[in-house]
Amino acid sequence: MELLPVHTPDGSDPLELLPSLAAALAGEGPAVAPHVLPDQEFRGTLPNDEIAAVISTSGSTGTPKQTMLSVDALAASAMGTAFALKAEGQWLLTLPVHYVAGFQVLVRSLFAGTQPWVMDTSAGFTPAAFTAGAAELTDKVRFTSLVPTQLHRLLTDPSPETLRVLRRFDRILLGGAPAGSALRSLARSHDLRIVETYGMSETCGGCVYDGVPLDGVDLRSVDGRLRIGGTVLAEGYLGAPELTEERFVFNAGQRWFATDDAGDVALDGSVTVHGRLDDVIITGALKVSAARVTDVIEALPGVEQAMVLGLRSEEWGTAVAAAIVGDVDADVIRQAVHVELGAHAVPKAIVTLDAFPLLPGGKPDRRTIHTLLERA
Missing domain, CATH: 3.40.50.12780 (ANL, N-terminal domain)
Incomplete structure (x- = not known):
């Protein structure tokens, strides 16, 4: 055909x-x-x-x-x-x-x-x-x-x-x-x-x-x-x-x-739907739901959007990392996640962006955001 x-x-x-x-x-x-x-x-x-x-x-x-x-x-x-x-x-x-x-x-x-x-x-x-x-x-x-x-x-x-x-x-x-x-x-x-x-x-x-x-x-x-x-x-x-x-x-x-x-x-x-299978981050042998961390961060005043990903880490195996759009102090984010989900879920790296890079279809470009977090 x-x-x-x-x-x-x-x-x-x-x-x-x-x-x-x-x-x-x-x-x-x-x-x-x-x-x-x-x-x-x-x-x-x-x-x-x-x-x-x-x-x-x-x-x-x-x-x-x-x-x-x-x-x-x-x-x-x-x-x-x-x-x-x-x-x-x-x-x-x-x-x-x-x-x-x-x-x-x-x-x-x-x-x-x-x-x-x-x-x-x-x-x-x-x-x-x-x-x-x-x-x-x-x-x-x-x-x-x-x-x-x-x-x-x-x-x-x-x-x-x-x-x-x-x-x-x-x-x-x-x-x-x-x-x-x-x-x-x-x-x-x-x-x-x-x-x-x-x-x-x-x-x-x-x-x-x-x-x-x-x-x-x-x-x-x-x-x-x-x-x-x-x-x-x-x-x-x-x-x-x-x-x-x-x-x-x-x-x-x-x-x-x-x-x-x-x-x-x-x-x-x-x-x-709980999210992508790879959104479950195993850090220090403990499981962290990227979606739950994202919800905690997005509930904070001043946060417009958040994306939570896992980064390779020699110490943790995989480290929790977060990219945000908005105006909020990184320590406020860490404290909120610590209180709601525990110390193991606290992001080890946080970057603040003016806007998420997007794919042509309008979705956030996860690979580019991952690269930005690796450089943080």
């Missing part, structure tokens, strides 16, 4: 992808592969004619993989989202379409028969550009999809007009990274209708909304590691059959994707 690379570099119109995507979803055209770099090559053979798109993973912790998404999986994801949100409507696109969260805005719009509006990101993501884009929406029912960093920027000293357009959205999907308790509380204080999503490129994006799997999605915890099954699963990775076999496994007659996340699944099917 032919693979049509659709170049959507920064500054171009993502809506130019819609005709090719519509044809691919209807089975009347080749699969699309939106990406940023014009010289990026896609190597491998598509396994069947049902593949509608090839989407890169974010690459936040490693080399991006090219994920093959079928027509049926994308349709199941769009339908599941509509059922979960109890409506279809007009979407504001704020994320790059070469990553699954932005791409899905186009997919949902096509299935709903609505016209998305593209936020002007030529100067990056700014509250002014978001506000202007949101003001252009005309449908009664309105949605958008954001990553936590974007929402944080919107709620940092927001203008009345920015708050007005944010409250106008029927739902704001928030995913790509943990939101953090401080951001969740801030959003609630402004009466925003936030839906926290969990998913990845391999599941056509978000497949769990506020802890509840979409229709047709199954989750189980195997030795504390989440596996996802159901209608939204990708067909695998383009040109990487061994990796596909490793990550997409069969069990009890069902196909599952083995995630890198720790979590629990309750008897009623609801899901609690």
Whole structure:
């Protein structure tokens, strides 16, 4: 099957992808592969004619993989989202379409028969550009999809007009990274209708909304590691059959994707995601939850964002380290973590940044932040 690379570099119109995507979803055209770099090559053979798109993973912790998404999986994801949100409507696109969260805005719009509006990101993501884009929406029912960093920027000293357009959205999907308790509380204080999503490129994006799997999605915890099954699963990775076999496994007659996340699944099917498996830092033979340390730090006055990672250490094996955005004394951070979680959880290294470095999709660049902490 032919693979049509659709170049959507920064500054171009993502809506130019819609005709090719519509044809691919209807089975009347080749699969699309939106990406940023014009010289990026896609190597491998598509396994069947049902593949509608090839989407890169974010690459936040490693080399991006090219994920093959079928027509049926994308349709199941769009339908599941509509059922979960109890409506279809007009979407504001704020994320790059070469990553699954932005791409899905186009997919949902096509299935709903609505016209998305593209936020002007030529100067990056700014509250002014978001506000202007949101003001252009005309449908009664309105949605958008954001990553936590974007929402944080919107709620940092927001203008009345920015708050007005944010409250106008029927739902704001928030995913790509943990939101953090401080951001969740801030959003609630402004009466925003936030839906926290969990998913990845391999599941056509978000497949769990506020802890509840979409229709047709199954989750189980195997030795504390989440596996996802159901209608939204990708067909695998383009040109990487061994990796596909490793990550997409069969069990009890069902196909599952083995995630890198720790979590629990309750008897009623609801899901609690504890974070990445490597977010459990073993320091001095004691376990530290990076997510819990992050929550403690983000609850401190003056802290806007925090990220907690593990660094190699001859003394501790792995040392706890924290990067923050905000204005707070390092000793205050250490004292708070010591009181709440114990001495073993106290960060050995702390760096303060003006803003987290970001990947093109809006996620914090963990590898760059890790390097900055190593140099601290």
